[in-house]
Amino acid sequence: xxxxxxxxIVFLCLxxxxxxxxxxxxxxxxxxxxxxxxxxxxxxMGKVRSTFSDQQGRVVVDFAxxxxxxxxxxxxxxxxxxxxxxxxxxQSMQLLSEVVVSPAGEPAWIKxxxxxxxxxxxxxxxxxxxxxxxxxxxxVGDTVLYRFLxxxxxxxxxxxxxxxxxxxxxxxxxxxxCDYSNLKNTLYHDFVSDMDEKFVKEHRFYVDNxxxxxxxxxxxxxxxxxxDWKDSGYLCIDTLQNVILRAKRSTGLAYNVxxxxxxxxxxxxxxxxxxxxxxxxxxxxxxxxxxxxxxYLSSCRYSNYMQEEFDGKKKKGVxxxxxxxIYEAQPCQKNKMSEGTEFLLLPxxxxxxxxxxxxxxxxxxxxxxxxxxxxxx
Numbered sequence: 001x002x003x004x005x006x007x008x009i010v011f012l013c014l015x016x017x018x019x020x021x022x023x024x025x026x027x028x029x030x031x032x033x034x035x036x037x038x039x040x041x042x043x044x045m046g047k048v049r050s051t052f053s054d055q056q057g058r059v060v061v062d063f064a065x066x067x068x069x070x071x072x073x074x075x076x077x078x079x080x081x082x083x084x085x086x087x088x089x090x091q092s093m094q095l096l097s098e099v100v101v102s103p104a105g106e107p108a109w110i111k112x113x114x115x116x117x118x119x120x121x122x123x124x125x126x127x128x129x130x131x132x133x134x135x136x137x138x139x140v141g142d143t144v145l146y147r148f149l150x151x152x153x154x155x156x157x158x159x160x161x162x163x164x165x166x167x168x169x170x171x172x173x174x175x176x177x178c179d180y181s182n183l184k185n186t187l188y189h190d191f192v193s194d195m196d197e198k199f200v201k202e203h204r205f206y207v208d209n210x211x212x213x214x215x216x217x218x219x220x221x222x223x224x225x226x227x228d229w230k231d232s233g234y235l236c237i238d239t240l241q242n243v244i245l246r247a248k249r250s251t252g253l254a255y256n257v258x259x260x261x262x263x264x265x266x267x268x269x270x271x272x273x274x275x276x277x278x279x280x281x282x283x284x285x286x287x288x289x290x291x292x293x294x295x296y297l298s299s300c301r302y303s304n305y306m307q308e309e310f311d312g313k314k315k316k317g318v319x320x321x322x323x324x325x326i327y328e329a330q331p332c333q334k335n336k337m338s339e340g341t342e343f344l345l346l347p348x349x350x351x352x353x354x355x356x357x358x359x360x361x362x363x364x365x366x367x368x369x370x371x372x373x374x375x376x377x
Contacts (some may be wrong), residue, residue, distance in 0.1 A: 005185070020039045020081050026057045029088040034058075037275035037281065037305045038072040038089070039140040039322045043377040046172065048145040051318060052305075070124075071138070073283070073303045073324040103355065110205045110221060117242050118197055124243055125192050125288070125295050130155045132332040133162070137325040146171050148179045153332055153341060160187050161343035167372040174376065175370045182325035184349040191235070191247040191286045202226055208234065214307050218245065243295055248285040256280040274312030281305045291331045300327045 026035040034057025042049035042065035049063040061068070061083065068076040075089040133154045141145040147170035153163040162183075169176050208220040217240040225231035230252025236245045251259075257266075257277055263295050269275045289298040300326040308316050347363045356364075 001315075002247045004246045014194060020306070021060060021062045021132075023058065023060050024083050025086050026059060027088050028075075029084050029090050030368055031091075033368060034070065035072055035075065035321065037073070037303075038070055039043050039138075040070050041145060042066070042141050043145060046377060048141075048143050048172070048377075050142055050145070052322060059214040071140075071324075071325070073301055104342050106204050107207060110207075111200055113239065113242060114195075114200045114205070115197060115239075117237070117244065118166045120191055120242065121195070124241075127156045127296050128294060128339065129291070130332045132328040133158045133295065133327065133329040135180075135186075135325070135327050137179055137182050137323065139321060139323045140181070141321050142319065144172075146176060146179070147375075150178065150180070151182070152315075153337065154307050154329065156187075157344065159348065160346040162346050163341050164370045166369075168375065169289060169369055169372055170377065172377060178370065178372060180346065181349060182302050182304075182323065182365055183327065184346060186302055186327045187297070187346070188295050188326065188348050190300060191249060191284065192244055192297075196243075203231075212350075217241075225255070229258075244288060246285075248283070250281070250283045253280045272312060273292055273310045273315045276309050278307040278309050278318065279305065280307070296326075296329070296331075298329055298359065301325070302327075 003008075013248065026040075028035050031351050034055070036053055036055045036057060038057075039050060040052065040057075040059050040061065043046060044067070046064075046163070049065070051059060051061060053059045066081065070080070070087060070089070074091060074308040077091050078087065078089060079117045079352050082086065094359045105233070107210050123140050131154045133150075133152060135148075137148050147168075149168040150166065155161050164178075167178055169178065173312070191301070192263040203223040203225055206222045208222050215238070218236055218238050218262060220234050220236045223232060230250065233247065233249035237243065237248040258282065260282075266275075283302075283308070285301045286297060287299045288295045302323075304323040305322070306317060306321045306323075308321075311318055344366050345363050347360055
C-alpha cells in the first residue's frame with residue numbers, strides 16, 4: 001500500500017463518522033425538558049439520510065455523515081460534526097406547556113365575549129391593501145430533503161392572490177416544483193379564520209394568571225377540547241377591542257384524522273395500501289397586527305409531523321414526514337410596487353382530493369411556471 005492510499009484512508013476516517021450506531025439525547029437548555037420530533041439529517045455524498053427524536057428526545061443515528069443538521073421549528077438550528085451524549089438546543093420562540101384544567105372552572109364572561117368576537121371578526125380582520133410576504137417551508141423525510149423559499153406580494157380579493165418575485169428550491173436535483181401547500185393552509189385556515197361558534201362551544205377556557213404582562217386590556221386564555229383527544233392551546237385577546245392578537249393551537253392524532261382527512265379517501269387508500277396513521281401532530285402559532293383600521297396575519301409558524309404505516313401488497317413499511325413552515329408579512333407601500341405587477345390566484349387547499357378539476361390544475365400550473373432558482377445538494 002503506497003503513502004497516497006494511506007493518507008486518503010486516514011483523511012476519510014477523520015472527515016466522516018463511521019457507520020457505528022450512535023444514540024444521543026436532544027434537550028431544551030432553558031426548560032430542562034426533552035425535545036421531541038426534531039429532524040436529524042445529513043446530505044452526505046448527495047444522499048439524504050434522516051431520523052427524528054422520540055418523546056424522550058432520544059435519537060438513534062445509524063448512518064454515516066460528515067455534517068449532521070438538527071432542526072426544530074421552535075428552536076435554533078444546530079450543525080455538528082461530532083456527537084456527544086446530549087445536544088442542547090436554544091428556543092427561537094416561547095413554548096406552550098401542556099394546558100391543565102383549572103379547578104376554578106371557566107369564568108362566565110369568556111364565552112359571551114368569544115361569541116361576539118366570532119360575529120364581528122369579518123369586519124376587523126380584512127386586508128384592504130397589499131402585503132409583502134416571505135414564506136419558507138421544509139420537508140424532511142426518511143430519504144428526502146426539500147426546502148422552498150418564496151418572497152413577493154400578496155393580496156386578498158375573493159380569494160388570495162400572490163406575486164412571487166423570488167423563489168428558491170433546495171433539492172437533490174431540478175425536478176422539484178414550488179410547494180405552496182402550507183402557504184394555502186396558513187392563509188385560508190389561520191386561527192381567526194377557523195374560529196367559529198362550534199369551536200367556542202367545544203372547548204373550555206381559562207384565564208392564564210401565570211402569563212407575563214401583555215398589556216392593560218390583554219389577557220391570555222388557555223383552551224382545551226371537551227372531547228377525549230389532543231386539541232389545546234392559548235389565545236391572547238384584547239378585551240377592550242375584542243380582537244385576538246396571538247394564538248397557538250396543538251392537535252394530535254385522533255383530531256387530525258377526524259378533521260383533516262376525508263373518510264372516503266381514507267378508506268380507499270387503506271384498501272389499496274393497508275394504510276393507517278401511527279402519529280400525527282400539528283402545531284400552529286399565529287400573530288396578528290394592526291394596520292390602519294384593520295388587523296392582518298403578520299406571522300405564522302406551522303409544524304406537521306406525521307408517521308404513516310403501510311401493510312398492503314403494493315407497499316409495506318413506515319414513512320415519516322416532518323414539514324415545517326414559516327410565514328411573515330407586512331404592509332407594502334404603494335410607491336414601492338412596480339407598475340403592472342401581475343398576481344396569480346392561490347387556490348384553497350385540496351385536503352386529500354382524489355379528483356382535481358381542469359380549472360384547479362391550470363391554477364396550479366401557473367404557480368409552477370414562476371421564475372425559480374435551484375440549490376442542488
